[in-house]
Every structure is written in C-alpha cells, then in structure tokens.
Amino acid sequence: MDFSMGPAAAELRAELRRLVAEHVPRGYLGAFTDDPEDLETAQKFCRLLAERGLLCPAWPREYGGWGASPWEQTVVREEMWAHQEPRGAQYMGVNWVGPTIMRHGTPEQSRRHLPPIARGEVIWCQGFSEPDAGSDLASLRTTARPDGDGWLISGQKVWTSYATMARWCFLLARTARRERRQEGLTIFLVPMDAPGIEVRPIGSLMGPHHLNEVFFNDVRVTAADVLGDVDGGWAVVQEVLSFERVGIARYARCERLLQNAPRVLGDGWESLPGELRVRWARMLTHCRRARLLAYRVIALQDEGRVRPGDAAAYRIAVTRLDQESAEVLVEIAALAAEDGEEAGLFRREVEDHLRYSHASTVASGSVDVQRILLARALLAAS
Structure with missing residues (x-):
C-alpha cells in the first residue's frame, strides 16, 4: 500500500516539518512539562499553524479551514504526533470537539465555538470520566x-x-433516569469560568496540567449550551470517541523513534543482538498495521459512517504498539553512546514515550473495554 497520499500530501509534510524545525526548540517533549516555556511554545505554534491555514485544513472555509480532504488533516495529525505534539492541547478541539459541533450543533453554536478553535485561541477539556464511571461511562452520576x-x-x-487551562468543557451529564443507562444523557458545552466549578490538579507521570478533578456545584448553563438533543447524548458520545481515538496518531511517533534508532546508534547498530533487531523490525510492521486501521476509520468518517468496532480495533493495535515499541526502544537506548547530543535527546524521547505507554491502556477508554466493543461488533456482524 502507498502511504505517501500523493505529491500534495508530501509537500504538506515537508512544510510541517520545516515549521517544526524552525519554531519548535530542539529537545521539546510536549507542552505539559515543568517548564512553562514549553506550554508557551505550543500556544505560539498553534497560532502559527492557524495563520497559515494548517491547524484544521479540512474544516469548511467559513469556520477557518480551507476545505481540504480528511487525508490532508491526517497528514497534519501524524506530523504533530510524530514531533511531540507541538499543538499542545489543541488537538482535542481540532480533532473532535470542532467536528462534533459541526455535525450536531446549532448554527449559533458553530459561529460561537468553531472560529476560536480554528485560530488556536481556545483550549477545551472533556468532562466524561468520573470516580465510579470511567470505562463504564454510562454509569456516570453527574446530573443536570x-x-x-x-x-x-x-x-x-x-x-x-x-x-486548569481550558476555557470550555465538553460535558456529559445525566438529565433523566431510564431503564437503559445509556439513555437520559445529555451533552453540555460549559464555560470553565462559570461559578460553581472547582479544579484540583492530580500529580502524575504525565507532567503538570495534564490530569485533574473537576467539581460542579449547581453550575448554571443555558438551553443554548446543550449540544444536540436533550437525553440523546449517548449516540453523540460514541461518535466523539471514534474521532478522539483515531485522532491520537501515536503510531507516527513510534515510527519516527524506531526509524531514528539506527542513525543514533551509528556503527553500534550492527552489533545489536539479532533478536533485538528482529523485534525492532516487527515494531515497524506493527506501526504500519496501526496506520492502516486508523485509515479505515478515517475513510468511514469521511463517508459519514462511524463504526465503534473499527475505532476499537485501532485503539487496541496502537495501545499494544505503544507498550511493545517502548520496551524495544528502552533496550536500544540503553546501548546508545553515553555522550553526545543526539544520543541524549533520543534517550529522553524514549523515556517520555515509555511514560505515556504506561497510561495508554486506560486513556480514551481502557483497552479491555475496547476488546469488548470489538467483540460485540464482530458478533453482530456474524
């Protein structure tokens, strides 16, 4: 299969890589580190992409895009994830909050929310998981x-x-008690500066600003803040999660790190144990597998169809890739030269990749729940 997507996509990749090289500091490991300059780098880079029409090119022109194909948007997604996601938190608004508002929001909601996302000016957070309702999201207790x-x-x-930094929350709450827990749920677009909201950061390996508890104490919203139908939020959530999961193009970062390994080790590459090089080659194959599964979901989304089973298959593949490639890369990095800028940077990137891989089994829905979703889809099709 040809992964290049043609000359236009190749030019876009080249431009994105040039912008990253020129505007993202060498050694950058993402926006959410102990260094506040990293977050500022992400904010500036988002605005730069937006000015050039590269933050959300597949969006309609009236909302800040230029009507590009979803495959050009995929190129942007892959290059950003491959280079430590220099858009910071903006991928959430670009990849699924904005498209969901386009599909299910009112014209007023689209006019209000989409242009600021396209300009890279606003950060969103997702109010789904609760202490007793994470992977079993339908059991949530937050009420409206x-x-x-x-x-x-x-x-x-x-x-x-x-x-801690978001201006809006894409919130799922229960608005009615029904026999099926998936019924009676509604999506609200909630301003994070509304009275009654309290945010408490949670320390983690992922770095500051990343994880938080959010408390809602009689937070008032208007009817204009309801997205879609009252009590009809579950169907939208299934679509949202498909967009979210395929939007996390971790395979692109895995492939870049794996491809960099021989260059970083130089002459030492030939002295690697044969078994380790076989595992390295297998991981490159698994990168292509995850990419193919992602492309299947993107093609379906472009046709207006969303199949949770396909998104689940992709999520399972990319989660396993994260963890298995991290194991291989850690072994390779341990054999790199002790000195030298390239080797030091490679080790830091591998350590960052390893930290994320620990969280990947539960982020965006646990891998066990993804297996259940995939099994249900296969049984329904049989």
Whole structure:
C-alpha cells in the first residue's frame, strides 16, 4: 500500500516539518512539562499553524479551514504526533470537539465555538470520566436538572486533561433516569469560568496540567449550551470517541523513534543482538498495521459512517504498539553512546514515550473495554 497520499500530501509534510524545525526548540517533549516555556511554545505554534491555514485544513472555509480532504488533516495529525505534539492541547478541539459541533450543533453554536478553535485561541477539556464511571461511562452520576430556562449541573469528573487551562468543557451529564443507562444523557458545552466549578490538579507521570478533578456545584448553563438533543447524548458520545481515538496518531511517533534508532546508534547498530533487531523490525510492521486501521476509520468518517468496532480495533493495535515499541526502544537506548547530543535527546524521547505507554491502556477508554466493543461488533456482524 502507498502511504505517501500523493505529491500534495508530501509537500504538506515537508512544510510541517520545516515549521517544526524552525519554531519548535530542539529537545521539546510536549507542552505539559515543568517548564512553562514549553506550554508557551505550543500556544505560539498553534497560532502559527492557524495563520497559515494548517491547524484544521479540512474544516469548511467559513469556520477557518480551507476545505481540504480528511487525508490532508491526517497528514497534519501524524506530523504533530510524530514531533511531540507541538499543538499542545489543541488537538482535542481540532480533532473532535470542532467536528462534533459541526455535525450536531446549532448554527449559533458553530459561529460561537468553531472560529476560536480554528485560530488556536481556545483550549477545551472533556468532562466524561468520573470516580465510579470511567470505562463504564454510562454509569456516570453527574446530573443536570432543569432550572427555569436553563440547567443546574452538579457532580464530579476525574482524569480531566487540561482542565486548569481550558476555557470550555465538553460535558456529559445525566438529565433523566431510564431503564437503559445509556439513555437520559445529555451533552453540555460549559464555560470553565462559570461559578460553581472547582479544579484540583492530580500529580502524575504525565507532567503538570495534564490530569485533574473537576467539581460542579449547581453550575448554571443555558438551553443554548446543550449540544444536540436533550437525553440523546449517548449516540453523540460514541461518535466523539471514534474521532478522539483515531485522532491520537501515536503510531507516527513510534515510527519516527524506531526509524531514528539506527542513525543514533551509528556503527553500534550492527552489533545489536539479532533478536533485538528482529523485534525492532516487527515494531515497524506493527506501526504500519496501526496506520492502516486508523485509515479505515478515517475513510468511514469521511463517508459519514462511524463504526465503534473499527475505532476499537485501532485503539487496541496502537495501545499494544505503544507498550511493545517502548520496551524495544528502552533496550536500544540503553546501548546508545553515553555522550553526545543526539544520543541524549533520543534517550529522553524514549523515556517520555515509555511514560505515556504506561497510561495508554486506560486513556480514551481502557483497552479491555475496547476488546469488548470489538467483540460485540464482530458478533453482530456474524
């Protein structure tokens, strides 16, 4: 299969790599480190991409894109993830919050929310998981009860990435009690500066700003903040999760690190144990497998179809790739020269990759739940 996507995509990749080389400091490991300069780097780079129409090229022109194909947006996604995601938290707004608002929001919601995302000006967070409702999301307890012409939201969310810096929260709450837990759920677009919201950071290996608890104490929102139908949020959530999972193009970072290994080791590459080089080659093959599964989901989304089983298959493959490639890369990095800028940077990137791989089994839905979703899809098709 040809992964190049043609000359236009190749030119786009080259431009993105040039912008990364010129505007992202060497050794950058993402926006959410102990160094506040890293977050500022991401914010500036987002604005740079937006000015050049490269932050969300597949969006319609009226919302800040230029009507490119989803494959050109895929090129952007892959190059950003391959280079430590210098968009920072913006991938959430670009990859799935914005597209979901386009598909299910009112014209007023689109006009209000989409242009700031396309300009790289606003960060979103996702209010899904709760202390007793993570992978089993339908058991959530956060409630929204009618109050005049609006709603009062009360409850707690946890593992909420970017909540300390987000201006808006894409929130799922229960608005009715039904026999099926998936019914009676509604999506709200909640301003994070609304009275009654408290954010408490959670320390983790992922770095500051990443994970948080968020408490909602009778937070008032209006009817205009409801996305889609009241009590109809579950169907939207299934679509959201498919967009989110395929939007995390970790295979691109895995492949770049694996491809860099022979160059970093230089003459030492030939002295690697044969078994380790076989595992290295196998991981490159698994990168291509994860990429193919991602492309299948993207093609379906482009046709207006969303199949949770396909997104689950991709998520399982890329999660396993994260962890298995991290094991291989750690062994290779341990054999790199002790001195030298290239070797030192490679080791730091591998360590960062290893930290993320520990979290990848639960981020965006645990891998066990993805297996259940895939099994259900296969049984339904049989």
